[in-house]
Amino acid sequence: MTAWLADPLNTGVATLFGLILLAGAVTGLLTRRHPGRRYTELKLRVRTWVFIIAVFVVAIAFNRVVGVMVFGLVSFLAFKEFLTLVPTRRVDYSVLIWAYLAIPLQYYWVAAGWYGMFIVFIPVYVFLFLPMRMVMIGDTQGFLRAVGTIHWGLMTTVFCLSHIAYLLALPDRTMGPYGVTGATLVFYLVVLTELNDVAQYIWGKLLGRHKAIAKVSPGKTVEGLLGGVATTTLLAWFMAPWFTPLNGVESLAVGLLIGIAGFIGDVVMSAVKRDIGVKDSGAMLPGHGGILDRLDSLTFAAPLFFHFVYYLHY
C-alpha cells in the first residue's frame, strides 16, 4: 500500500476520489441542515464530477495512444457542441465536414509525436484550406463571420485542447524516485485548472463583493479571482516536485499562469455564450451544463502551460 501510494500519480488519483467523497459528504450534510432546500444542482454536479474523473483516469492510466483517443474524443464532443451552438451558413455544410476531419489528423500528429506538424497543422494548413474551400462554394454573404466562427471553434476546441494530449508525447524525465512523465504533467495541468475553477467559485461565494467583469460574467468577483489564483499558485508550488520538472520559482509562475489563464478562458467562453444568447453551452454534463462549460478554462490554460514547460525543459 505504501509502495503504491509512493507513486505520485496514484496518490493524486486517490486524493481526487477523496475530494469527491468529501464533496458528496458536504452535500449530504447541507441537505440535512436545510431540509427545505433540495440541492439538486449541487448533487448532480458532484455525481457528474465522478464520471469526469473516471474518464480522466482512463486517459492518463494506460499509454499515449489511449490518452490521445480519449482527448481526441473530448475535442470532437467540444467542437460538436460549439457548432451546435453557433449559427453557421447552410452552404458551408461540406466545409464543416472538412473542419471535423482536422480532429483525427491533429490527434494523429500527437500520437506520432510529430511536433512540427502538430504545431502548424491547424493554424496554417487548416486555417488556410477552409476559406479556400468556402470561396469555391462562392457565397460571400456572411463570409468573414463564417470563417471566423469555424476558425475560433477549431482553435479552442481542437488546437488548444490537443496541447493536453501532446504532454503525453513529451519524453520521460528521471527526477525523483518515479520520474516525470507525460501523465504526471497532464494530471498537474488538468487538476490545477479544474481546482482553480472550483477555488475561484468557493472564494467568490465566501468573500465575493466586487464584480470582476460584470458585463461578461456577472457571477465573477475580484475576491474569487484573487483567492482562486492564490490557492492555485500555492498548490502548483506544492505539487511541482512530484509532477513536473519545474523548480520552485518556475512552479509559482506556472501556478499564476494557470490561475489567470483559466479565468480568461472561462470569461472568453462566457462572452461567446452571451453573444449567442445562451447560458449553458449544452446539456451533456448534468449539473455543469455542456462540455465546453467544463473545458473553457483549459482552452487557455493548456497551450500556455504547455509552452511554458516546453520552452524551459524540453
Place this chain on the structure above:
Amino acid sequence: MSPLLRILFVVLIAYPVTLLWLGINVRHRERLPLKGPAIVAANHNSHLDILVLYSLFALRLIPRVRPAAAADYFLRHRWLAWFSRSVVGIVPVARGGARRGNDPLEGCYAALARGEVLIVFPEGTRGEPERMAQLKSGIWYLVKRFKGLTVTPVFLHGLGRSMPKGSFLPLPLFVDVFVGKPLVFGEDKKEFMRQLNERFTQLRSKTAPTAEPSAEEKHHA
C-alpha cells in the same frame, strides 16, 4: 419482417449514429408510449429522423415500433423495398391511393390492430429544415378507427441542419428531441388537427432558449 434484422439495424446503425456521431438531448422521454397500439407523430426533416426516433425506444420494443412511409419512394426498386420493409420495418403508405379507390392507410390500420407503435410524419414529406409544413389529416382517421389511442407529438430539432436534403453524410451536431403530452381523439377533425399543430408549435418554441442573465448567474464550478 425479421425482428433480428431490425434489432441489428438499431444496434449497429441507429445507436452509433444517434448517440455517438450526433448526440441527443431528450426532454420528457417518459411521455413516450411504452406499448402499442399507439401513435408517435414527429416532424420530418431528414432520413436521420427515423434513426433518432428508434433510439428513443427500449430495444425489446423495437420489433413492434414501425414508421409509416411513402410506398412510391421507399419501395421504388427491389433492394430498397427489401431494406425498407425487412431492415427498417416501414409500413408502406400508397400516396394518392385514395383516388384509385384503395385506402392508403390500410397498412397502418393493420399495424395498429397488431398492437404496434406507429410512427407517422404528418407533414408527409421532409420539407424545409426546421420549418413545419401543413399537417396531413390521415392521422385523424387512424385515431378515429381505434378509440382510446394516443398520439404523442415529438419535435426533432437540428436534424435538417445536420443532414440537409441531398447530402449523404450527417454533420455531427447535437440534436434536441422534445416529447409533448399525448393527444386523444376528438370528433372534430379540424379541431383535432389544430390541437396537434399547436402541440408542435409549443414544442418548437422551446428550441430557442433566450438566456436572460438571472440576478445570480449560475456558476459552473
